[in-house]
Amino acid sequence: MVRIGLIQMRCEKGAITENLAAMAGYLDQAAARNVDIVGFPEMNITGYADPTRDPAVKLRLDGPEVAQLLQLSQRFPGTILSGFIENNPKGKPFITHTAVRQGQLLGIYRKITIEDEEVAWFSPGEETPIFQHDDLTFGIAICADIGNEAVFAACQRQGAQMVFELAAPGLYGDQATRNWQTGYEWWAGECQDHLARYARTYGLWIAVATQAGRTSDEDFPGGGYLFAPDGRRLYATPDWSPGAVYLAVDLQTGQVQVL
Numbered sequence: 001m002v003r004i005g006l007i008q009m010r011c012e013k014g015a016i017t018e019n020l021a022a023m024a025g026y027l028d029q030a031a032a033r034n035v036d037i038v039g040f041p042e043m044n045i046t047g048y049a050d051p052t053r054d055p056a057v058k059l060r061l062d063g064p065e066v067a068q069l070l071q072l073s074q075r076f077p078g079t080i081l082s083g084f085i086e087n088n089p090k091g092k093p094f095i096t097h098t099a100v101r102q103g104q105l106l107g108i109y110r111k112i113t114i115e116d117e118e119v120a121w122f123s124p125g126e127e128t129p130i131f132q133h134d135d136l137t138f139g140i141a142i143c144a145d146i147g148n149e150a151v152f153a154a155c156q157r158q159g160a161q162m163v164f165e166l167a168a169p170g171l172y173g174d175q176a177t178r179n180w181q182t183g184y185e186w187w188a189g190e191c192q193d194h195l196a197r198y199a200r201t202y203g204l205w206i207a208v209a210t211q212a213g214r215t216s217d218e219d220f221p222g223g224g225y226l227f228a229p230d231g232r233r234l235y236a237t238p239d240w241s242p243g244a245v246y247l248a249v250d251l252q253t254g255q256v257q258v259l
Contacts, residue, residue, distance in 0.1 A: 003034060006039055006209040007040045009044055009244075023082065037080075041166050042095065042111075043084055045059070049085065074102060074103045080099070095114070097109045101133070111142040113145045113148040136251075138160050167187075167223075171218070175214065180219075207227075224236070224244075
């Protein structure tokens, strides 16, 4: 049995203090439910910001913001998966996700699949690491990795039982006329089309956490999902609203309970 939290979080761009404070609230909820692993969406600390316009969003692994994250993790007994824009002294920054537990940095994953408009802003990572929480071996995929089957195959090859797809797919179109239902259904369909197949092909549990709601200049569709190794989607958040779901997952029987 593993207890996971999937955070459908609104992450304002450049609002690092605000986003860390929001994380603290979700972690308190997770701790009250004895959750093992909490997955926050892509760039949840920095927001999905343009690093060429706002250099302050480029964080260092040894910087004060990550130190705050590690300090925050001391109040939560489980593992926290959290993302930000990571400074790269050799070029364009990385889209990075950390795994931290009890004040310790367990490891990082730098998004490999950099496509389309992201190419101008970010460098791709080069490795697909796996992580450990007690008896569970898991991997991390970030947003556009959903279209890169090799990421999921590499996790499975290294012994991962579960992959967390942590995302921030921006919605196109005018914010004033946003159709939230259409945006939510689009991302839900992307997850169904790709992740159900990967889960079935590689025998993986796949959990999804997505940025949600309106930021200063971009909207995000939300979406928290859980796919079983046979490809079935066992859980889906009901809509695009910011919030969280906490699930108890029996990896042997496939039973899922909302906490």
